[in-house]
Amino acid sequence: MLLPVFHLSVVALNVFAIAYDQLYLDIPFPSKVFEEMPFKARYIFLTIWCFILQTLYFSVSFLNDVFGTNEATPKRTPLIRSIKDVLFSMAFPVALYVSVSFWGIYAIDKELIFPEMIERIFPVWLNHTMHTFITVFLVIELLATKRNYPSRATGNTIMSLFIIAYVIWIHVIHHKTGTWPYPILDVLNPTLRLVFCGFSTILGLGIYVIGEKLNSVVSPTSKQHYTNGTMKKSKLK
Template sequence: MTLTLRKVFHVSAFGWYAFVVNCLALKDGEELPPGIFVYGGPWKYLTFLNLLLQMCFFGLAALSDLQEKSESFLSRCKDLLFSVFVFPVGMFVVLLFWVIFTYDRELVYPATIDAFFPPWMNHAMHTFVLPVLLGEVLLQPHVYPKRKHAITALSVVGVAYLSWIIWVYLSVGIWVYPLLGYFSSAGLVFFFFFNMMVVTSLYVLGDKLNSFLWSEVDRNKRTPVKSRKSGL
């Protein structure tokens, strides 16, 4: 029953994210409202990149479900992708967006965008990611890599994205997110460092949740979660 539910969940989640990404793609060519600029397209927004990440993961998970071997290469790739990137980045997008939105939405999602993105799409990008991630945590255990390797990978990706949005700013003189325009150079460094600490903490949270929810199952199988840590 659990295996069937897991398969249905993975296929449904992949279909959902594919639908959302397609809806965003269909908006290509429409007149952009103030607050969105052409340069870099949707690829400059972490929200869009996260949607692609989530879609790719659940597509990979659905394919992995078709394999009989639980320790296949595809399964290991799926675990690595979820633990290091999908869970912490997805949680970060939801957390940071709604914290800033609640304080002052104009800093991250100007009201002019409401006419371009209907409310359901806003929630699809910034809210529903959370319950889908928690559903994955509840339905399937994941093998986590060594923490230092995971944090290194997260840091590399974080620096790459930071470099990208700085390049966008240097190219057109506009920050991807209006909030960034309020910081000094030192403030920007602190803000990005703080964000990396948050993402790292979310990675640790995912690891702890995985161990808490599945350690009893693994003990019954005599394969404790901690001892199964990958050497990646």
């Protein structure tokens, strides 16, 4: 009973956060082009990509609570459960990456990631909802539910496509507007931007593996996949 309440509560909070952002916040952008973009140009930020992914995950989780199963290793896995498991393998590393990178850069020089002019108008609760709670909720989910990760090859492919898609996207935005979504990219020369994007890709894939390993620890009866395509059901000794 608690799981559906938890999942639905996260969805409700996220929807409220997005609605509040769209109705009450006007973030000053360095280029007027952003003002003409739909969704108040929020989709240029990885935070929003992550937030939408998390909201989708918890929505599917709620549907799985109602129509699927939360058994560790069901004999017949419903489609909704399979979708849920794959979405978690993406949502967890993306959320952890967003939280670590945002607060890490914020601690070093917040002007590079969250300038003072934005922080003054951005509610603290909304900031934490988008940059902190995204990881907190998924850690709770990791501990409270069971899941079967996809194969390492499948997971790495999905993560790589997600990262590459966003890297291409920010370059498209820069090409059209002459402005990067994040101030930190303005202070990096082309070589350092390439290094930054490469490091971010490696970090994202590394966090994916961390999520996979954590899952094998907290869900010792789940099916674990390997890169050679084999699968083994691990049991707690």
